[in-house]
Amino acid sequence: MTASPGDVFDVQITGSSSYKDCRIWINTLDRKDGSFIVRYKTYHTCHDFKIHVTYRGIHVGASPYIITGKIVILTRGC
Numbered sequence: 657m658t659a660s661p662g663d664v665f666d667v668q669i670t671g672s673s674s675y676k677d678c679r680i681w682i683n684t685l686d687r688k689d690g691s692f693i694v695r696y697k698t699y700h701t702c703h704d705f706k707i708h709v710t711y712r713g714i715h716v717g718a719s720p721y722i723i724t725g726k727i728v729i730l731t732r733g734c
Contacts, residue, residue, distance in 0.1 A: 660688045666710045667694050671702035671727065678702035678727075702727040 671678035678698055685693040694709075705723040709716045 660686050660690070664712050665692060665716075666708075666713075668708040669696055669705070670708070671698075671705040673700050673702050675700060678705070698727055698729055700729060 665684065667682055667684055669678070669680045669682060671680070673679075679700065680702075681697045681699070683695045685695070687693065703726060705727050707719070707721040707723070709719040709721070
């Protein structure tokens with residue numbers, strides 16, 4: 657694939673936290689060459705992290721990708 661396939665991929669990230677569900681910002685960038693970049697940010701520590709990647713509603717590769725343990729936010733002092 658050397659061109660953009662359009663809006664056919666979907667990325668959803670789920671997890672749990674002390675606030676019930678993880679609050680996660682997701683940004684998917686279409687590079688217009690057949691590849692994508694997915695950026696995400698969690699707003700607090702999450703557990704049971706799952707990354708679901710689908711193409712036209714069908715899971716891609718080994719999706720959902722499961723990350724065990726804690727996902728901890730990084731903070732930087734300004």
